[in-house]
Amino acid sequence: MRERYLYHVALLCIQRAVPQWVNRCMLTLLGTLTLGLTGCAGDLSILDPAGQAARDVVLIWWIMLTFATVVLIGVVALWLYTFKRKYQERTPQEERKIARCWIIGGGILLPVLSVTALLIFGVPTGKRMLPLPLSQPPEVIEVIGHQWWWEVRYPGAEGGEVVTANQLIMPAGEPVDFHVTSADVIHSFWIPRLGGKIDMLPGRTNVIRLEADAPGVFGGQCAEFCGTQHANMEFYVEAVEREEYDAWLAERQEERLAERALANDDFAQARDEFASTCASCHSVAGLSASTIGPDLSDIGARYTLGAGTLPMEEGAIHYWLENHQTLKPSNKMPSHNYMDTATLESLGAWLETLTP
Numbered sequence: 166m167r168e169r170y171l172y173h174v175a176l177l178c179i180q181r182a183v184p185q186w187v188n189r190c191m192l193t194l195l196g197t198l199t200l201g202l203t204g205c206a207g208d209l210s211i212l213d214p215a216g217q218a219a220r221d222v223v224l225i226w227w228i229m230l231t232f233a234t235v236v237l238i239g240v241v242a243l244w245l246y247t248f249k250r251k252y253q254e255r256t257p258q259e260e261r262k263i264a265r266c267w268i269i270g271g272g273i274l275l276p277v278l279s280v281t282a283l284l285i286f287g288v289p290t291g292k293r294m295l296p297l298p299l300s301q302p303p304e305v306i307e308v309i310g311h312q313w314w315w316e317v318r319y320p321g322a323e324g325g326e327v328v329t330a331n332q333l334i335m336p337a338g339e340p341v342d343f344h345v346t347s348a349d350v351i352h353s354f355w356i357p358r359l360g361g362k363i364d365m366l367p368g369r370t371n372v373i374r375l376e377a378d379a380p381g382v383f384g385g386q387c388a389e390f391c392g393t394q395h396a397n398m399e400f401y402v403e404a405v406e407r408e409e410y411d412a413w414l415a416e417r418q419e420e421r422l423a424e425r426a427l428a429n430d431d432f433a434q435a436r437d438e439f440a441s442t443c444a445s446c447h448s449v450a451g452l453s454a455s456t457i458g459p460d461l462s463d464i465g466a467r468y469t470l471g472a473g474t475l476p477m478e479e480g481a482i483h484y485w486l487e488n489h490q491t492l493k494p495s496n497k498m499p500s501h502n503y504m505d506t507a508t509l510e511s512l513g514a515w516l517e518t519l520t521p
């Protein structure tokens with residue numbers, strides 16, 4: 166309490182002592198700096214690359230930032246100079262000559278040179294992310310954007326395709342081709358620490374090649390406004406060693422997951438409830454097949470619910486079932502609040518057991 170009081174007095178003193186415009190400038194500067202610095206770290210930071218494609222992108226970013234800063238300083242210096250400059254008498258011809266210099270230099274030469282330089286850096290960077298032929302075909306992972314979640318398919322898994330949602334496991338230290346498309350509107354697939362983004366267009370498959378240097382955990386985010394819950398359309402990326410990747414896929418073979426889903430007799434009623442109420446939209450291996458909503462066959466092993474809306478922990482699924490329209494308003498799962506708490510609780514408890 167007292168600290169707060171002192172803090173306010175101190176703030177008032179500063180406000181009185183310093184002219185208001187200085188105060189405003191300082192606050193703006195501080196605010197911008199803080200905002201800017203928060204972008205430098207974290208699992209979504211392009212400034213902290215974890216793969217060659219992302220390193221190329223960030224190099225261009227630094228070059229552009231430096232160049233833009235130089236241009237800004239130049240323009241401001243010229244602008245200040247116009248205040249200082251003494252008035253000079255000039256003939257109209259001289260005036261025209263100076264104007265022409267500026268138009269040709271600043272209006273034609275500078276942009277042409279800048280764009281050429283950008284192309285020289287940009288083309289090889291873009292090329293790295295193209296799916297050009299390799300001596301050994303790379304791993305393929307399919308990602309399908311939905312409002313507002315991610316369907317992830319591993320067509321190359323030994324023993325049959327593996328399907329999950331909102332999380333992506335990839336082998337580290339080798340190129341991976343992401344084949345992306347959309348089930349509804351345009352989304353954009355982006356793992357900032359691994360490289361550039363790519364649009365997910367309905368009816369078309371785009372491919373982007375990314376590689377993680379080493380095992381690690383990265384964030385992914387939809388990068389194209391796709392409706393009200395666009396911001397809550399995140400995914401979680403984990404790069405692991407090849408053997409771990411293969412083991413992860415093997416664990417998710419359909420028969421294995423189905424066995425797990427049907428095993429526990431305590432949840433027979435929850436399973437029936439699921440079959441009649443949820444199966445029209447959700448797949449659970451051995452029970453149902455639908456891609457209207459995320460595949461729930463390994464939901465117990467996810468890190469988040471609702472594409473990053475809620476951290477996964479004990480009781481989280483039940484919490485989601487009761488509150489998802491408040492947590493992620495107007496998401497495409499209808500409210501099931503007409504069902505009684507006990508039923509939703511047992512559905513949540515059963516889904517939590519669905520781990521490989």
Ligand code: HEC
Pocket residue numbers: 312313314330331394439442443444445446447457458459461464467469470471472482485486493496497498499501512516
């Ligand atoms: C009309 C289709 C539909 C029905 C019916 C439906 N859901 Fe969903 N469900 C969805 C969609 C779409 C999402 C994705 C929402 C989002 O994140 O934007 C979702 C998300 C979920 C999630 C979070 C999944 C994840 O990966 O984060 C769970 C858990 C879930 N639903 C369980 C259920 C249960 C249990 C039922 C039955 C009581 C049910 N759903 C009924 C469409 C449906």
Ligand SMILES: [Cu+2]
Pocket residue numbers: 352353387388389390391392395396398
């Ligand atoms: Cu989006």
